[in-house]
Amino acid sequence: MPSSYQPPCSITPSIIRLIVEVSESLGRMSVLQAVDNLRLRRINRIRTIQGSLAIEGNTLSEQQITAIFEGKHVIAPAKEIQEARNAIKAYEQFTGLHAENEQDLFLAHRILMTGLIDEAGVYRSGNVGVMKGEQVLHMAPPANRVPKLMADLLAWIASSDQHPLISSSVFHYEFEFIHPFADGNGRMGRLWQTLILSRWNSLLVQLPIESMVHSHQDDYYQAINKSTQLSDAAPFVEFMLSTILQTIESNIQSNSPQVNPQPTPQVNRLLKALAAVKSAMNREELQQALKLKDRKSFRERYLKPALEAELIEMTIPDKPNSPLQRYQLKKS
Structure with a gap:
């Protein structure tokens, strides 16, 4: 027997659009993960x-x-x-x-x-x-x-x-x-x-x-x-x-195989900050240069993608959590 209780939820155009986009993306994902x-x-x-x-x-x-x-x-x-x-x-x-x-x-x-x-x-x-x-x-x-x-x-x-x-x-x-x-x-x-x-x-x-x-x-x-x-x-x-x-x-x-993926705007800002000082910087210095207060957001949207794309590197790569850790542009 169907429940008589109905939680209040308006079905907005954004919800409908997102359902379509999620469904389409899952279709693409299923091909990649055959x-x-x-x-x-x-x-x-x-x-x-x-x-x-x-x-x-x-x-x-x-x-x-x-x-x-x-x-x-x-x-x-x-x-x-x-x-x-x-x-x-x-x-x-x-x-x-x-x-x-x-x-x-x-x-x-x-x-x-x-x-x-x-x-x-x-x-x-x-x-x-x-x-x-x-x-x-x-x-x-x-x-x-x-x-x-x-x-x-x-x-x-x-x-x-x-x-x-x-x-x-x-x-x-x-x-x-x-x-x-x-x-x-x-x-x-x-x-x-x-x-x-x-x-x-x-x-x-x-x-x-x-x-x-x-x-x-x-x-x-x-x-x-x-x-x-x-x-x-x-x-x-x-x-x-x-x-x-x-x-x-x-x-x-x-x-997905990618050829020279383009950095996000956030990563580009990080690269410009490092290029401007032409030296390695620690996390606090980078956040200050970018005028960012949220440590988690900085790590997830700026630092981590730049490291994964190998656009920057750690000065102490074997100790990623070292308090002396600094970051610099990747040396060619």
Whole structure:
């Protein structure tokens, strides 16, 4: 029996356009990935886990999570290592989960949060809010309303005839609004959207969408807040579809043969800054020269692409995280 509950979401022209573009991009991606690449899938899974945990403040790098994945010893805070181990286990269980099943939801949360909180695998017993410093960004519904709200949401996703790109994003937003668990709601919401999407197109489970969300973390929270203010999930849906599209296009680009790819405007700015001083610069100096405050944005949009394109190089390449690290134009 179809659910009578319908989460509010306006279907905007941008949403329709993004659905078309995502579908077309997935078609191109399927041609490039005709042969299943297990190594690439593992790399993307690690990127997914690292991105999702980083949004929640975990500082582990992709290299450290890879080491944990391989059972190697890692020197890092015990809580962060536990979070990574839990996330790896949760994704190992991924194919056996059903998005509309409450017991599967509890199972996934229990795996993700074991050893981290007492209320792992059960709905929260107390009231919670989303904070930014001392500012309250969102007060979730009272704990006694959570079971009914989640029952309605799960019934809706089981019977929804909306396009999965829309329904998965709406579920993600509604889940974050309800905030059903004492902790781990962000990583659960992102995991469950990927689960819903994977039932529509299995290629989407191979993509590090959460890593791209991490690159646009501020926009992610702004989209949630805007949807809450408007009582309409559309802004969040638009954000998620745009992020999914960027992830697919990035995957296509990295797997397509390219001849002299053109640097992005951000990379060109970085190259000009280095050329202007004609010497190596550290990260802080580069950000100051480019008048950039956001360290994550600088790393993802400027520094990392320039290094990957081999347009710049590290002065201490064997120690990428050295506090003495500087960057210079690639020597010919």
